[in-house]
Amino acid sequence: MLSDSFRRLPSYVQQGVLDYLDEEIRIGFQKSEDAAADEKTTPEGARQLADGIVRSLALRNSFTGESVSSPRDLGIGKRQ
Known part of the structure; x- marks a missing residue:
């Protein structure tokens, strides 16, 4: 369920914000794997990367009401 303030935004803005956060999470996860x-x-560098991912996930969760706790919950980083 979307937060009340996030729900008030136009759907294209909501989608843009979520797409941006998902991309930030994907990039952070890739950098973390590379590191x-x-x-x-x-x-310290590894911790900073992990903290960035956690902050992006928390922000995404606050907007959507989801309980995504890992990039893998978003389909990021799954091994083929």
Whole structure:
């Protein structure tokens, strides 16, 4: 269920916001996977990437009322 304030926005704006957040989550997840494979990645760098993903997921959840807790819940990062 969409939050009241988000629901008041035109549907094209809602979709644009969700598309943007989904893309931010996808990019963050990809960067996180790349960083995990790079031995030069510091724990702080890995934490910053993870924090960005968590913030984007939380914002998306606050708009949609969903309880998405992982990029995989959005179909991001599934292995073929």
